[in-house]
Amino acid sequence: MNRTFLVIIVVVVVALICGGIFAVFYFGTYNNIVSLEATADEKWAQVEQELQRRYDLIPNVVNSAKLYIEYEGSVLENITNLRSQWTAASQTGNVDSINNATDELESGLSRLIVVFENYPELEASQIVEDMIIELEGTENRISTERMRYNEAVRDYNIAIKAFPGNLWASGWGFESKAFFEAKVGAENPPQVPG
Amino acid sequence: MSDKQVISRISGRIFFAIFVFTLLPTLVLPAKAYLIPNDWIEEIEYYALQVDQETTAEIVVVVLQSLTGHGITNGDNNEITDIVQLGVYIFNELPLETYDGDTVVGIGKEGKDNGVLVLVAIQEQQWRIEVGYGLEGEITDIESNTIAQDYLVPQLREDNYGEALYYTVVALANEIPVANQTANRVRGYYYYEQDSSAEEIPFWETDWFILAIVLLMILFGVSAGIPVFRRGGGRGKGGRSGGGGSSGRW
Numbered sequence: 001m002n003r004t005f006l007v008i009i010v011v012v013v014v015a016l017i018c019g020g021i022f023a024v025f026y027f028g029t030y031n032n033i034v035s036l037e038a039t040a041d042e043k044w045a046q047v048e049q050e051l052q053r054r055y056d057l058i059p060n061v062v063n064s065a066k067l068y069i070e071y072e073g074s075v076l077e078n079i080t081n082l083r084s085q086w087t088a089a090s091q092t093g094n095v096d097s098i099n100n101a102t103d104e105l106e107s108g109l110s111r112l113i114v115v116f117e118n119y120p121e122l123e124a125s126q127i128v129e130d131m132i133i134e135l136e137g138t139e140n141r142i143s144t145e146r147m148r149y150n151e152a153v154r155d156y157n158i159a160i161k162a163f164p165g166n167l168w169a170s171g172w173g174f175e176s177k178a179f180f181e182a183k184v185g186a187e188n189p190p191q192v193p194g
Numbered sequence: 195m196s197d198k199q200v201i202s203r204i205s206g207r208i209f210f211a212i213f214v215f216t217l218l219p220t221l222v223l224p225a226k227a228y229l230i231p232n233d234w235i236e237e238i239e240y241y242a243l244q245v246d247q248e249t250t251a252e253i254v255v256v257v258l259q260s261l262t263g264h265g266i267t268n269g270d271n272n273e274i275t276d277i278v279q280l281g282v283y284i285f286n287e288l289p290l291e292t293y294d295g296d297t298v299v300g301i302g303k304e305g306k307d308n309g310v311l312v313l314v315a316i317q318e319q320q321w322r323i324e325v326g327y328g329l330e331g332e333i334t335d336i337e338s339n340t341i342a343q344d345y346l347v348p349q350l351r352e353d354n355y356g357e358a359l360y361y362t363v364v365a366l367a368n369e370i371p372v373a374n375q376t377a378n379r380v381r382g383y384y385y386y387e388q389d390s391s392a393e394e395i396p397f398w399e400t401d402w403f404i405l406a407i408v409l410l411m412i413l414f415g416v417s418a419g420i421p422v423f424r425r426g427g428g429r430g431k432g433g434r435s436g437g438g439g440s441s442g443r444w
Contacts, residue, residue, distance in 0.1 A: 046436070130336045133440050137335030140278050144437035151269075 029164050033174055036156040040177055043149035044095075047180060050145050051090070051102060054138045058083050058109075061135065064127050065112065068119070075115055079108045095178040102142075109135060146180050153177045212409070229257055229316065234356025235385050238363055242384035245367045251308040251329065252432070253363050254301045256284055257355070257387040260317035264388050277315060277441055281324040285311045285435045292430065293382025302326045302433025309433040310366050312359060314350070321346055322441040323366070326433045333369045339440035341365040350444040381432075 062076050082105045089101035113135070116128060157176045160169035242253045258264050261275045266283060274280045284290075289297035302309025307328035314321050323338040333341075345365050349358030363384075 050436075130339075133335050133339045137438060137440060140282075140437035140439075142437075144282050148436075 025164065026168070029168065030172060033156070033159050033165055033169060033172070036152070036159050037174065037177075040149065040152040040156045043145065043152045044180075046145040047142070047149050048090075050138065050141045051086075051098070054105075054135075054142065055083060055086060055090075057134060057138055061109075061112070061131055064131055065116075068125065068128065075108075075112055079105070079112060082108045095180055099178075099180055106139070109139075150179050150181070153179055229259075229387060230355045230359065230385075234360055237356075237360050238385050239383070241360070241363060241367070243380060243382070245363075245370065246380040246384075248372050249308070249367075249370045250303050250306065250373045251310070251367075251370045252302050252381045253310045253312070253366055253384060254290070254381075255312045255359050255363065255385045256314070257359075257385075258313070258315045259388050261315045261320065277313065277318075277320045277322045278437065281311055281313045281322040281439070281441070282435065282437055284313065285309065285324045285326070290386060291383060296430055298381065298430030298432050300432030300434055302328065302435075304431045304433060307433035307435065308370070309435065310439075311435070312346075312362055312366070314346075314355075314359070316355075319350070319444050320441065321350070321444060323362075323439040324435050324437070325439040326435045327438070328433060329370065330438045332371065333366060333439075335438060335440050337369060338366075339442070341369075342440060342442065347442070347444045 058079060062080060065076055066073075082101070086098075086101040086105050089097040092098075113132065116132065159165045160174045160176060165174075238255055242255075246252055258280075261277060261280065262273065265273065266280060266288060267273050268279075268283065274283055285301050287299060289299050290301075292298050300309070301311055307326040309326040310329060310333065311324040312321070313324065321342060323333075323342055325333045325335075325338060341362060345361040346358050349355075349361070
């Protein structure tokens with residue numbers, strides 16, 4: 001009688017310990033993925049903030065460029081169009097379509113910088129110089145936040161695809177996140193000439 | 195002679211030998227050859243220390259011989275050769291030595307993100323001013339460019355590196371408002387340079403003296419916190435930046 005009782009206690013204790021270890025493991029994994037996801041979301045918010053910054057900057061760029069460039073209206077028109085496309089993409093919240101729209105806007109802006117370079121007297125103007133500096137700063141910020149977002153996404157994706165996350169991640173409703181990748185060449189922001 | 199005396203004598207000799215061995219490299223190795231005259235480095239250090247004390251902001255100057263061969267790599271072990279990316283990396287991830295032998299990652303104070311990095315690559319004639327998140331309002335991209343065009347570029351063109359960097363630091367500091375509270379912990383070091391006397395080894399990895407002390411500590415079983423100037427570690431945490439500022443050539 002006494003002995004049976006002892007065996008039962010031992011079995012219960014062992015079960016509790018195993019269960020406890022499993023619970024720590026299980027919830028630890030969950031918490032880890034949650035915090036990685038939160039980090040990635042936070043970095044994405046940073047990216048969006050910088051993209052918005054560029055978006056807000058474009059009317060200034062276009063308006064002040066209009067004062068100087070008479071023959072290159074199509075370049076400016078193009079940028080205005082790409083800006084509205086970007087707004088549409090941004091409202092969908094889809095990383096891939098934002099990615100595409102961003103790339104196109106970026107190449108539109110670098111074409112504008114090339115136009116500036118073709119007008120030496122334009123480059124000498126303080127307004128244009130400041131505008132280029134501001135554009136360049138915005139591009140640098142975007143590429144920095146973009147890089148940090150991608151690093152966070154990589155950590156998060158690894159966590160849900162590698163053991164032990166892969167056992168439960170889909171059950172918990174975690175999905176892998178898309179990278180915000182720059183096109184080849186687009187990761188180099190326009191340089192200030194001279 | 196008792197055993198105890200013998201042991202103490204032998205250990206005394208070992209200690210002396212190691213002590214001499216420790217000091218030797220400092221005698222044999224050539225003194226660091228700075229690109230910038232020492233007087234100017236002292237001026238920069240002194241001025242930046244005052245700025246740190248009064249505003250808690252940290253203005254750090256880093257001078258590289260070249261954008262290649264400096265040994266600063268990103269996560270994939272590729273050397274960073276773009277001055278903007280290099281600036282972001284040095285600002286946010288590279289452990290830099292501070293006066294008490296510790297290293298700190300991030301320029302500026304943690305939470306305030308009030309750092310400024312002035313980075314210059316001599317060979318490529320490129321400059322970069324990287325502004326921490328917390329100072330982007332005080333030093334806008336345009337303002338940083340204006341300061342560089344007024345103080346940095348003209349003097350760099352004349353090869354007056356000391357003047358260029360000093361007056362740039364002063365101009366940047368003038369944009370930073372005085373803080374109500376003083377810094378409870380200053381950075382202490384504000385000027386860093388790639389060591390030109392040992393080009394194959396990046397400047398933050400050569401420290402014979404610390405290496406020798408570490409050996410001493412291991413030999414004598416001292417397990418105190420060992421300050422080693424090495425990347426990857428980093429004890430203190432500082433401010434962050436996100437690509438704000440400006441860059442150009444001279």
